[in-house]
Every structure is written in C-alpha cells, then in structure tokens.
Amino acid sequence: AQTVTQSQPEMSVQEAETVTLSCTYDTSESNYYLFWYKQPPSRQMILVIRQEAYKQQNATENRFSVNFQKAAKSFSLKISDSQLGDTAMYFCAFMKQEGAQKLVFGQGTRLTINP
C-alpha cells in the first residue's frame, strides 16, 4: 500500500517570502503521479501542481514549483513570492498510473502567510 507523509503540520511565513513544504511517500510502483492540492478556509480543494513520475523535469506553475526526487521518494512544493491568498491547507497526494484511480493523501500542512 502507498503512504504519503507530510512532516510539517503547520508553517508560517511573511508575505513575499519563499516557503517549501515537504512530502515523502512510499510505494513499490514505478509509474505514478504526484499532486499538490490546496484547500483554503472556504474548503474548495484546488489542484496546485501535478508531476508524472516518469518525467525527470520538475513541474512548475507560475510561483509554484516542485522538487521531485524519485530515488528518495520526495516531492516538495516551493512557493515563491508568497501571497496572503496562499494561506491554506496543502495536501500532497499520490496516485498509481495503472489500476484504480485512487488518490492517497498526506495529512496536510497548514500554511499561513502573514502580512
């Protein structure tokens, strides 16, 4: 079974700073996807970024980028020039490429951006 671990329950940074959220996972699969989702206080889950395991290049989406280390089974999220609207719970998630399309989530990191 796959597991996803987020070791930082809470983080807090000042606006405009850069912050990195950690995620590690455990799997015996070779092909899979990794995701970061954001859940603001309004509760709508929003996809932040997606990474295919077969791609060595790290995914980027504007101010959001990942550091994907497949051998280490690590998938961290970097938020550059953080904004107040980035305040949210951030969940790391894993999905096998083959078979059941099941997302396995980490426990989440509560990120607060302070003015």
Added chain:
Amino acid sequence: SAVISQKPSRDICQRGTSLTIQCQVDSQVTMMFWYRQQPGQSLTLIATANQGSEATYESGFVIDKFPISRPNLTFSTLTVSNMSPEDSSIYLCSVEDPSIRGDTQYFGPGTRLTVL
C-alpha cells in the same frame, strides 16, 4: 475546466437519519469519486462511481452505509445512512475530466455534515 457543484453545502442531521448528497458536473465525465474528510483530517476515498456499473468501495466502507448512485455521466449521489456523530465530516466528490487532463481529479466544494 469542469464546474462541479454539490448539494447541500452543509447540513445538520439527527442520529439515525439518512442524508443524500448530490454531485453535479457541467460536462460528461467517466469517473467520479467520493471522499470523506473527518474534522482536522486528510481525505479518504470512500468509493469510485462509474456510470452503468456498481460503485467500487474502499476497505472500511460498505454499500449499506454509503449507497451511491451514478445514473448518467454528469451526476452522482452519495447517501450517508443511519448516521451517527462519527459520520460528521466533509464529503467531497471529485471527477476526472479528460478534456482537461487525464489522471487528474478535480474536486467539488464539499458538503459539511454535522450529526447530533
């Protein structure tokens, strides 16, 4: 991207009763999913709902407690039956929208359920 809506957005129910949650998508999607998010917790998949077939339930979730319907490619319901306070959670549906990107799930706004 697909617009996903859920009804109700929140409800307060008495123990022993049942609540049916609706999930509506503005485009046809093959796969729909139902997740539970208990207070302060992460999300756990309840079941996968494909049109024209029985839902596939994850370990720890049974059809008698969480019956699911999927009558067409844009709609699904999840019923929480014979509720107890332990069922108090946010229930979220998600869909895969191949018109945007396959193998990626997009979530509805959720239904916050409180059982007294």
